[in-house]
Amino acid sequence: xxxxxxxDSPIISRKLIGARYFNKGYAAAAGKxxxxxxxPRDNEGHGSHTLSTAGxxxxxxxxxxxxxxxxxxGGSPRARVAAYKVCWPPIAGNECFDADVMAAFDSAIHDGxxxxxxxxxxxxxxxxxDSIAIGSFHAVKRGIVVVCSAGNSGPADATASNLAPWQITxxxxxxxxxxxxxxxxxxxxxxxxSSLSTKTLPEKFVSLISAADAKAPNAxxxxxxxxxxxxxxxxxxxxxxxVCLRGVNARVDKGxxxxxxxxxxxxxxxxxxxxxxxxxxxHVLPASHINYTAGTAVFSYINSxxxxxxxxxxxxxxxxxxxxxxxxxxxxxxxxxxxxxxLKPDITAPGVSVIAAYTxxxxxxxxxxxxxxVQFNSVxxxxxxxxxxxxxxxxxxxxxPHWSPSAIKSAIMTTATTMDNLKERILNASNVxxxxxxxxxxxxxxxxxxxxxxxxxxxxxxxxxxxxxxGYKETQVLLFSEKPYKCPKPISLANFNYPSITVSNxxxxxxxxxxxxxxxxxxxxxxxxxxxxxxxxxVKPKRLKFKKVGEEKTFSVTLKIKETGAAKDYVFGxxxxxxxxxxxxxxxxxxxx
Numbered sequence: 157x158x159x160x161x162x163x164d165s166p167i168i169s170r171k172l173i174g175a176r177y178f179n180k181g182y183a184a185a186a187g188k189x190x191x192x193x194x195x196p197r198d199n200e201g202h203g204s205h206t207l208s209t210a211g212x213x214x215x216x217x218x219x220x221x222x223x224x225x226x227x228x229x230g231g232s233p234r235a236r237v238a239a240y241k242v243c244w245p246p247i248a249g250n251e252c253f254d255a256d257v258m259a260a261f262d263s264a265i266h267d268g269x270x271x272x273x274x275x276x277x278x279x280x281x282x283x284x285x286d287s288i289a290i291g292s293f294h295a296v297k298r299g300i301v302v303v304c305s306a307g308n309s310g311p312a313d314a315t316a317s318n319l320a321p322w323q324i325t326x327x328x329x330x331x332x333x334x335x336x337x338x339x340x341x342x343x344x345x346x347x348x349x350s351s352l353s354t355k356t357l358p359e360k361f362v363s364l365i366s367a368a369d370a371k372a373p374n375a376x377x378x379x380x381x382x383x384x385x386x387x388x389x390x391x392x393x394x395x396x397x398x399v400c401l402r403g404v405n406a407r408v409d410k411g412x413x414x415x416x417x418x419x420x421x422x423x424x425x426x427x428x429x430x431x432x433x434x435x436x437x438x439h440v441l442p443a444s445h446i447n448y449t450a451g452t453a454v455f456s457y458i459n460s461x462x463x464x465x466x467x468x469x470x471x472x473x474x475x476x477x478x479x480x481x482x483x484x485x486x487x488x489x490x491x492x493x494x495x496x497x498x499l500k501p502d503i504t505a506p507g508v509s510v511i512a513a514y515t516x517x518x519x520x521x522x523x524x525x526x527x528x529x530v531q532f533n534s535v536x537x538x539x540x541x542x543x544x545x546x547x548x549x550x551x552x553x554x555x556x557p558h559w560s561p562s563a564i565k566s567a568i569m570t571t572a573t574t575m576d577n578l579k580e581r582i583l584n585a586s587n588v589x590x591x592x593x594x595x596x597x598x599x600x601x602x603x604x605x606x607x608x609x610x611x612x613x614x615x616x617x618x619x620x621x622x623x624x625x626x627g628y629k630e631t632q633v634l635l636f637s638e639k640p641y642k643c644p645k646p647i648s649l650a651n652f653n654y655p656s657i658t659v660s661n662x663x664x665x666x667x668x669x670x671x672x673x674x675x676x677x678x679x680x681x682x683x684x685x686x687x688x689x690x691x692x693x694x695v696k697p698k699r700l701k702f703k704k705v706g707e708e709k710t711f712s713v714t715l716k717i718k719e720t721g722a723a724k725d726y727v728f729g730x731x732x733x734x735x736x737x738x739x740x741x742x743x744x745x746x747x748x749x
Contacts, residue, residue: 176263177241181255185247196241199517203239205535206275208513210543211237211550220438220520220534221354223335223473224511228532231547231602232271232554240264243276252276254287261291265298270553273546274304275539277317280494283623284632289320293636296322297616301553301561303546305538306501307488311429311584313593315488316500321654322619324549324565325500327488328507328541329481329599332577334474335436335509335534337444339423341457342465349423349444350434350509351471352520352534357421357442361465363396366458370398370417383410383422394418397466399454402426402445408521411439421468425451431585433485435536436471436509438520438528444468479576483594484508485585487538490593491726491745495626496660497649499745502569504595507541509534548602555606556675562614563675567605569655570612570740572598574730591728592743597656609738610672610681610702612655625649657713657731658745662691665716672709672733672740674702679735683711688727688746692716695731717748724748 175196183189198204211230218228240260243252257276264272272295274288283289292302304318306327318325337351342361367388371380375387383400398419400410407424414422421442426434432447446454458464484507492500514533519526545568552564559567574595576582582599584590623633624643633641650659650668659666672681679702683695694714702709713731729744 175239175241176260178256178259178263179244180259181253182244182247184255185250185253186244193244196239197517198239198241198515201515201518201522201533201535202275202539203241204515205510205512205533206273206539206543207237207239209510209540210271210273210546211235212513218511218532220352220511220530220532223352223436223471224333224534225473228511228513231544232550235550238267238269257287258291261295265295265300269300271301271303271546271550273543274302274318275542277305277307280317280319282494283320284628284635286320288318289323290635292320292323293619294638296561296619299561301546301549301564303542303549305542308486308537310487310489310594311431311485311586313489314491314493316490316492317488319492319494319498319500321495321498321622321652322561322614324545324568325502325596326538326542326545327501327504327595328484328486328536328538329504329582329595330433330484330508331506332475332477332480333509334477335471336474337471338469339444339446339450339454340467340469341454342461343457345453345457347446347450347453349446349450350436351444352436352438353441353443353471354438355440355442356470357468359467359469361467362420364423364454364458364464364466365392365396365398366455367398367400369458383413385409385413388413388417390417395420397421397423397468399423399425399458401451402430406523407435407445408437408439408523408526411437411441411443412521412523412525414443415441423454423466423468425454430485432482432587433508433585436534438530438534440521440526442468479578479580479583481506481576481599482582483584483590484536486536487594491660495649497658498652498654499592499596499656499658499743501594501596502565502656503545503572503597503600505541505544505600507538507544508536510536510540512540545600548600548605551602552605559611559675560613560615563611563673566611566613566655567608568600569597570610570742571601571604571608572596572741573601574598591726592656592745593726597741597743607676607738608740609674609676609679609735610733610740611675612653612670613673614653618653621647622649622652625652656743656745659715660747661749662715662717662746663749665714667712667714669710669712672700672711674705674707676705676738678703679737681733681735681738681740684732684734686730688729688744690718690727690748691729691746692718693729693731693744700733715744715746
């Protein structure tokens, strides 16, 4: 049984409202369950947060302890919603069992849902062994849009999960709202951090101490630096601001360990991998989360001064921040390790410090020590970005009830942007230009998705042919087709009508075909290409003239390695079809063999 991350799966529907739970698969491993398991109640916050992000109604004066105050609403605020609870306390690392996931899919399909939002996933496996891939296939072929999280295993490459082409797979990026809390040092250096701490310190200098210098006698320096449990010496920490390094244990747990050791405040510094990604957490003591560069400067100051001092300013809410968005360091990345010629993730959406509804059964840090309760909480993860896309898919389903799930997916992907609000390329958390392996087609733009102009459509047989192209046996295809399906021969994955073009093993040249359907006004579209480094791209024909809605046109794209500058590693480009009103963009991803 595959390990899946914890969370309920919300749906959007025009027909129903309610909640169900599925635990028979879990019970088979855990043994007889008591009656406390026979409920869909959310007792840890994840399901409430994701469901309200997808379809929560308008709520005035929403905030987290007064921060980020405003009117909250989900992506489809007038939708009917339901939750299908499939995840439970871990058993040997397993939380969400395949049998329960499949049962939930069956119920959702039977209930007549329009959109399924799945903020859960596990290690990628072949689609015929993947409960989410199988369940989502059966949903999609019945017209249900399925949106999934890419995972939180970044910033390493090849970490994305939920890799099936019939799913919309979502990465996480920031938004233009921050909760700044400044760290001020005795040498007059000042660094912007982030926090939702309700407790504050006077803006006067107090002693600073690195957690490495505060280690308990039997603890290692590295464990103490991470502020793990029972690694800190209270006699060294008491009355000081403790500086902890991000990693291993939860950010909010580090704050709790600092408080238990007697610290009056905490500075949480990023490691090199997490770079500039800082997160607003409702810490139990005054705290500020700073980026890697600032953290390096703070540690350097402490190590170069006999009596280092500093203070932390109270958190505030700031909107319109720049640059935004940029990719979250935790957001899982491509390439796709199951099918390298399908780009994943497909899209990115806000997933950092997202404010949404929360359960009243746990505190905002989700830790046992936290006795506070909130109606709304700020949470980060691709679990949070996924329902943003689900909500938008719900709106598109309302606007265009007869569009296929792949048409809705295409509209979302081809209208996305790869630029931030400074009109520069979207960066990653290390201030390096991000690639489609981080953001897919780009950051979602809901208003443009309503009017995409052209869409790349795919139907059930296209997906079955895709499985055939992977070499799946008839018995494996039967898991998806429900009845015997004869694979056509020959068949090429290169011509799969996906809204992105990926060639992971280009030896000399290849020609791929795509078909676009006009869903806008009549017009003539011209092809524009941004060529990947070392690769020539030729589009034929270069113009497509559409006379009516629903008309389809096929074109070919030839990718050829140049004699010099061959693509030895992945390189990236873009194909855009434009009639000067619509801009239909597809990423091009190439690696030479």
